[in-house]
Amino acid sequence: xxxxxxxxxxxxxxxxxxxxxxxxxxxxxxxxxxxxxxxxxxxxxxxxxxxxxxxxxxxxxxxxxxxxxxxxxxxxxxxxx
Numbered sequence: 001x002x003x004x005x006x007x008x009x010x011x012x013x014x015x016x017x018x019x020x021x022x023x024x025x026x027x028x029x030x031x032x033x034x035x036x037x038x039x040x041x042x043x044x045x046x047x048x049x050x051x052x053x054x055x056x057x058x059x060x061x062x063x064x065x066x067x068x069x070x071x072x073x074x075x076x077x078x079x080x081x
């Protein structure tokens with residue numbers, strides 16, 4: 001899940017299961033605690049992604065909050081671009 005807001009705009013919530021998924025990522029529901037229809041699973045291949053398309057009212061900097069979990073027990077790296 002990701003959300004963004006500005007000082008004049010309320011937060012908008014984007015669910016990861018609605019993002020464009022590549023590299024084997026998929027929507028899953030076999031663990032509890034997620035919001036929306038599920039969560040994204042199977043980030044096992046290099047380059048696996050969830051890409052959000054976001055429309056904003058104007059150019060500028062926007063605050064983004066990203067919630068994620070790693071249930072593998074192995075350290076993973078999260079990259080945002």
